[in-house]
Amino acid sequence: xxxxxxxxxxxxxxxxxxxxxxxxxxxxxxxxxxxxxxxxxxxxxxxxxxxxxxxxxxxxxxxxxxxxxxxxxxxxxxxxxxxxxxxxxxxxxxxxxxxxxxxxxxxxxxxxxxxxxxxxxxxxxxxxxxxxxxxxxxxxxxxxxxxxxxxxxxxxxxxxxxxxxxxxxxxxxxxxxxxxxxxxxxxxxxxxxxxxxxxxxxxxxxxxxxxxxxxxxxxxxxxxxxxxxxxxxxxxxxxxxxxxxxxxxxxxxxxxxxxxxxxxxxxxxxxxxxxxxxxxxxxxxxxxxxxxxxxxxxxx
Amino acid sequence: xxxxxxxxxxxxxxxxxxxxxxxxxxxxxxxxxxxxxxxxxxxxxxxxxxxxxxxxxxxxxxxxxxxxxxxxxxxxxxxxxxxxxxxxxxxxxxxxxxxxxxxxxxxxxxxxxxxxxxxxxxxxxxxxxxxxxxxxxxxxxxxxxxxxxxxxxxxxxxxxxxxxxxxxxxxxxxxxxxxxxxxxxxxxxxxxxxxxxxxxxxxxxxxxxxxxxxxxxxxxxxxxxxxxxxxxxxxxxxxxxxxxxxxxxxxxxxxxxxxxxxxxxxxxxxxxxxxxxxxxxxxxxxxxxxxxxxxxxxxxxxxxxxxxxxxxxxxxxxxxxxxxxxxxxxxxxxxxxxxxxxxxxxxxxxxxxxxxxxxxxxxxxxxxxxxxxxxxxxxxxxxxxxxxxxxxxxxxxxxxxxxxxxxxxxxxxxxxxxxxxxxxxxxxxxxxxxxxxxxxxxxxxxxxxxxxxxxxxxxxxxxxxxxxxxxxxxxxxxxxxxxxxxxxxxxxxxxxxxxxxxxxxxxxxxxxxxxxxxxxxxxxxxxxxxxxxxxxxxxxxxxxxx
Numbered sequence: 060x061x062x063x064x065x066x067x068x069x070x071x072x073x074x075x076x077x078x079x080x081x082x083x084x085x086x087x088x089x090x091x092x093x094x095x096x097x098x099x100x101x102x103x104x105x106x107x108x109x110x111x112x113x114x115x116x117x118x119x120x121x122x123x124x125x126x127x128x129x130x131x132x133x134x135x136x137x138x139x140x141x142x143x144x145x146x147x148x149x150x151x152x153x154x155x156x157x158x159x160x161x162x163x164x165x166x167x168x169x170x171x172x173x174x175x176x177x178x179x180x181x182x183x184x185x186x187x188x189x190x191x192x193x194x195x196x197x198x199x200x201x202x203x204x205x206x207x208x209x210x211x212x213x214x215x216x217x218x219x220x221x222x223x224x225x226x227x228x229x230x231x232x233x234x235x236x237x238x239x240x241x242x243x244x245x246x247x248x249x250x251x252x253x254x255x256x257x258x259x260x261x262x263x264x265x266x267x268x269x270x271x272x273x274x275x276x277x278x279x280x281x282x283x284x285x286x287x288x289x290x291x292x293x294x295x296x297x298x299x300x301x302x303x304x305x306x307x308x309x310x311x312x313x314x315x316x317x318x319x320x321x322x323x324x325x326x327x328x329x330x331x332x333x334x335x336x337x338x339x340x341x342x343x344x345x346x347x348x349x350x351x352x353x354x355x356x357x358x359x
Numbered sequence: 360x361x362x363x364x365x366x367x368x369x370x371x372x373x374x375x376x377x378x379x380x381x382x383x384x385x386x387x388x389x390x391x392x393x394x395x396x397x398x399x400x401x402x403x404x405x406x407x408x409x410x411x412x413x414x415x416x417x418x419x420x421x422x423x424x425x426x427x428x429x430x431x432x433x434x435x436x437x438x439x440x441x442x443x444x445x446x447x448x449x450x451x452x453x454x455x456x457x458x459x460x461x462x463x464x465x466x467x468x469x470x471x472x473x474x475x476x477x478x479x480x481x482x483x484x485x486x487x488x489x490x491x492x493x494x495x496x497x498x499x500x501x502x503x504x505x506x507x508x509x510x511x512x513x514x515x516x517x518x519x520x521x522x523x524x525x526x527x528x529x530x531x532x533x534x535x536x537x538x539x540x541x542x543x544x545x546x547x548x549x550x551x552x553x554x555x556x557x558x559x560x561x562x563x564x565x566x567x568x569x570x571x572x573x574x575x576x577x578x579x580x581x582x583x584x585x586x587x588x589x590x591x592x593x594x595x596x597x598x599x600x601x602x603x604x605x606x607x608x609x610x611x612x613x614x615x616x617x618x619x620x621x622x623x624x625x626x627x628x629x630x631x632x633x634x635x636x637x638x639x640x641x642x643x644x645x646x647x648x649x650x651x652x653x654x655x656x657x658x659x660x661x662x663x664x665x666x667x668x669x670x671x672x673x674x675x676x677x678x679x680x681x682x683x684x685x686x687x688x689x690x691x692x693x694x695x696x697x698x699x700x701x702x703x704x705x706x707x708x709x710x711x712x713x714x715x716x717x718x719x720x721x722x723x724x725x726x727x728x729x730x731x732x733x734x735x736x737x738x739x740x741x742x743x744x745x746x747x748x749x750x751x752x753x754x755x756x757x758x759x760x761x762x763x764x765x766x767x768x769x770x771x772x773x774x775x776x777x778x779x780x781x782x783x784x785x786x787x788x789x790x791x792x793x794x795x796x797x798x799x800x801x802x803x804x805x806x807x808x809x810x811x812x813x814x815x816x817x818x819x820x821x822x823x824x825x826x827x828x829x830x831x832x833x834x835x836x837x838x839x840x841x842x843x844x845x846x847x848x849x850x851x852x853x854x855x856x857x858x859x860x861x862x863x864x865x866x867x868x869x870x871x872x873x874x875x876x877x878x879x880x881x882x883x884x885x886x887x888x889x890x891x892x893x894x895x896x897x898x899x900x901x902x903x904x905x
Contacts, residue, residue: 095650180530184552184865247644248716256538256642256869257530257547327716328644330866331552 064302069145072305076141076287080279081106083313087320094324105279112272120265122176129169129176130273136166137280144284144291148304151295156208156288160201163284167197167243170277174252174262185261188331189252195335196242196249199342200285203235204292206349211296224359228352233293235345240289241319242338244282248329255328286312286319367439374404386606387755388442388819395447395456398432403462405434405443412437412749413465413736414821415846417832418473420504421448424815424841428454428479432466433819433830437754442819449479458484465736468850476502490562493517501567508567508574530865534563538642538869541879545856545872549865557860559853564880572843573836578604578812581840582676585831588845589878590671591634594627595824596845597676599831602757604678607818607835610810614759616680618800621759623666623675624822625789625796630659631825632782632789633704635876639779640711642870643720648711655703662696665689680806690797697790708783721776725859725871728773737855738827738848740785741875744770744777751823763795775867775874782825782876814841824848826876849877 085102092099140162147155171193174186210229242249253261266274290311298304329337371389375382378401380393393401405411411434419429427448434443449456458481459466470481471489478500480486488495494515499506533544542563548556568588572581586597598620605612633656640648660670666689667673675681685693711717727737732745742749750767752760768784770777816835821828827848834842852875859871 091646095647096654097650180528184530247646250644251866255644255866257532257865260537324647325714326645327640327648327714327720329716330720330864332864332866333719 065149068302068305069142069149072145072309073138073141075309076283077138077280079309079313080283081109081276083283083316084279086313087316087323090317090320091324094321109272109276112267112275113269115268117268117270118265121178122265126173126176127270127273129173130270130277133166133169133173133277134280136162136169137277137284140166140284141287144287145305148291148295148308149300151300153208156292157205159288159291160204163288164197164201166284167193167281170281173274177265179265181258181261181264185252185255185258185264189262191331191335192242192249192252192338195338195342196239199235199338199346200239200243202346203232203239203342203349204288206346206353207232207236208292210353211292222356222359224352224355226352228349228356231345231349231352235342235349236289236292238338238341238345240285241322242334243285244319245278246319246323248326249334251328251331251334282316282319283312286315290315364439367436367441370409371441371443374401374409378404386609387440388444388606388817390817391443391445393445393447395449398445398447399457399459399462401445402432402434402459402466405445406463409436409443410438411435411443413463414828414830415832415844415850416466416469416473417842417844418477418479418502419834419842420477420502422451423504427451428477430456430473430479431832432459432463433832435751435755435821437749440755442755442821444817444819454478455480455482457482460484463736464734465851465854467854469846476500478503490565501570502573508570530868532868532872538872539879541877543877543879545868547860547865547868552865554860554863554865554868557857559856561853561879569843569845572840574839577839578678581843582678583674585845586672586674586676589847589880591631591878592627592824592826592829593672594623594675595822595829596831596847598624598758599820599822599824599829600833600843600845601676601678602822603818603820603831603833604812604835604840605818606820607816607833608678608810608812609816610679610807610812612680612807613804614801615684615803616805618759618762618796619681619683619685619805620676621763622685622793622796622800623663623673624758625793626659626663626666628789628825629700629786630656630663631876632786633659635782635825635873636708636711636779639721639775639870639873640717642873643717645711645714645717648707648714648717651707652711655700655707658696658700658703662693665692665696677806678812679808679810680804682806684805685797685800690800693797694794697793701787701790704786712779712783718776720867720870721774721779723772723774723776724863724867725775725778725874726773727855727859729771731855731858732773735855735858736851738851739824739876740778740781741827741852741855743768744781745773746771751821751828755821757820757822759796760792762799763792765792775870778874785825826878827852847878849875849879853877 082102084105088104089099089102140159143155143159143162147159171189174182253263255261263271290308294308294311295304298307368384368389371391372382375391375393378393378397380391382389382391406413414433414435416430416432421427421429428451429446429448431444431446436443447456456479458470460470468489471487473479474481475488475490494517496512499512528549530547530549532547533539534542544560546558547554572584576584582597582601585600586593588596633652637649637652640652664670666685667675667683675683727745729746732742732747746769748767748769753767765788768781770780812835814835814837819832821830829848830846832844833840856872856875860868863871
């Protein structure tokens with residue numbers, strides 16, 4: 060593939076990446092409705108909601124002027140991260156996934172810090188919950204994704220991974236990546252920063268109009284970015300270098316979104332003192348098994 | 360009706376005499392009158408030695424009758440199916456009686472309500488404003504007979520914030536909050552994610568419903584007013600009111616009417632519990648459980664419409680009977696619907712309760728120990744989940760419950776899960792009760808056409824509503840109640856929240872508050888007056904409409 064084609068495909072990919080979350084959230088709401096014996100809103104409802112919010116006035120909040128900067132920083136770094144992940148899909152060079160993950164970490168930090176700038180007890184409590192979850196999940200996600208990508212970044216290596224120790228290493232790294240990725244998307248049972256009723260929408264409480272629309276859109280974009288990274292890392296080595304690999308990655312990202320949506324329907328919400336404890340124990344166990352498997356494979 | 364042995368009644372008569380008072384028994388009610396000097400001892404003996412259950416107290420302005428104010432403390436002897444009313448009088452110039460709160464903590468709110476609404480002071484206790492808004496004039500006591508029902512005193516605007524500043528983190532919940540569906544105010548004091556203290560201010564929607572009944576309405580009209588106290592358990596209130604008046608007037612209601620009342624009461628209980636279970640699942644983020652529980656509930660709403668003509672606020676009760684009969688077709692349809700509901704409900708509960716997050720968050724949270732439940736005289740599923748085995752349907756049988764066989768689910772854990780399981784079990788028991796009553800319903804009239812209601816008679820009734828015992832106290836007057844007092848179960852259950860919320864995770868606070876199935880409008884006795892199909896708003900201050 061020449062540079063022009065690659066640039067065009069990547070640009071189209073970024074545009075799709077920026078618009079897809081709005082539609083996929085509508086799909087998720089429809090899936091939820093069907094599983095709950097409801098009709099539910101049309102799949103374009105999230106788009107309508109965001110348009111309506113953009114057209115509404117912003118209720119002034121006494122907060123840092125950096126709040127909008129944080130959200131813009133999130134969107135900019137997310138675009139850069141999507142571009143890096145797409146580059147990884149085309150080139151299979153692990154430096155790009157590492158860059159993509161680094162940019163993801165920066166963008167998530169911007170998003171997590173935003174509610175802490177709002178002087179409101181609900182927002183602050185929700186923001187602190189978000190920080191606690193982010194500290195655990197981001198570390199586990201970045202570590203497990205890097206580990207998985209390092210083990211499986213080419214098909215030959217993946218095909219040779221038939222020893223039990225290597226299989227153990229790959230499986231546990233993948234499990235950690237999926238669990239932490241799911242937790243990072245902020246769905247039930249990990250939506251405790253904004254959905255617990257005592258917090259009156261927690262991190263969202265003071266946002267209104269286009270500011271609320273921007274914050275909600277950023278959260279949807281975060282979901283897409285996490286899904287995209289998981290799919291790219293797991294699927295690209297199997298496809299290899301192909302002109303259609305990006306299309307395949309986006310198609311499977313949609314599938315993963317649907318799987319996550321269904322998972323969210325069958326679960327209840329955890330609690331801020333329970334979830335971090337359970338997640339930490341799970342991640343430590345899985346990552347320890349993964350690293351042990353890798354070491355056994357390397358030195359056996 | 361239980362047979363009340365003379366020896367038991369004589370015990371209460373002897374107690375009254377030993378307290379320099381007097382007593383008389385009428386059917387299931389023992390009326391004790393004691394001087395105010397021995398009131399505390401009498402209450403203490405009933406509560407601690409006779410193990411009577413404290414229900415509420417009622418202040419009455421009896422100046423037009425005998426020149427005094429009175430306060431009646433209502434106890435029930437659940438073992439023997441008796442109501443024990445302890446009454447004391449106080450002079451009108453300086454109305455003060457000793458408080459019984461130190462021995463009977465459950466009397467806290469009703470004493471403060473009596474102080475607000477009748478101006479009777481209670482000695483030897485903390486005084487605070489409970490029902491009236493902070494800006495209401497101190498000298499105006501709206502339930503006194505010389506205050507007209509439409510009197511509008513000037514109101515000052517006063518902040519309702521309980522504590523202006525504190526070193527602890529404060530999470531305000533209410534008066535308007537997404538976790539509350541009615542206006543009430545909780546201040547949760549938190550250290551990190553743990554609740555260390557709770558303060559409460561309610562009665563934002565108190566509208567003097569009792570005053571309206573005592574001044575503007577007839578006996579039969581009050582049935583419909585009572586039903587509007589609550590949008591969920593309104594029929595319990597209208598039944599309780601009708602039974603209290605019928606008891607005071609010694610009216611024997613046709614048996615078929617009593618069966619119909621019990622059947623509809625149980626339909627209302629099922630609807631209420633299904634609604635609550637759905638809300639509980641929603642609060643713990645399990646929205647699928649919430650949606651499906653309300654899908655099942657929809658069948659019960661259909662059933663209510665089939666039996667009464669309305670999905671809610673049935674308008675079925677009258678003093679002396681009911682307005683609508685149940686024919687054979689309705690009977691068959693009801694039985695079919697109940698079978699389907701039972702099957703769906705069992706399947707859904709099995710799945711929902713086993714969802715890990717739901718189970719984890721319900722288990723071990725919001726614990727109310729048995730001793731506190733007894734001390735605070737809590738009601739209904741809250742009491743039964745804490746090991747207090749009481750249920751008015753069995754203990755003070757009314758309507759047609761004596762003809763049905765049913766279990767009273769009791770759990771000892773006292774946590775949110777226990778309260779949920781009590782309600783789950785009660786749904787199944789209610790289905791069984793309706794089936795039994797439909798099978799045995801006798802033929803005959805459904806209401807009395809002619810009866811007299813003599814003046815000056817007292818009737819008190821407990822009806823086991825979905826949230827616990829509703830109590831209606833009536834003193835009969837000329838064509839309308841002279842005094843009508845309503846006490847909803849949430850009134851007794853809210854004070855227990857302080858214990859249930861303390862040292863609990865903040866995230867479980869809405870679940871624990873929801874676990875008592877609070878009905879703030881019941882507690883506050885909401886009222887919107889309608890005249891000539893036009894809503895008439897109560898104006899409390901210039902520019903303020905409520």
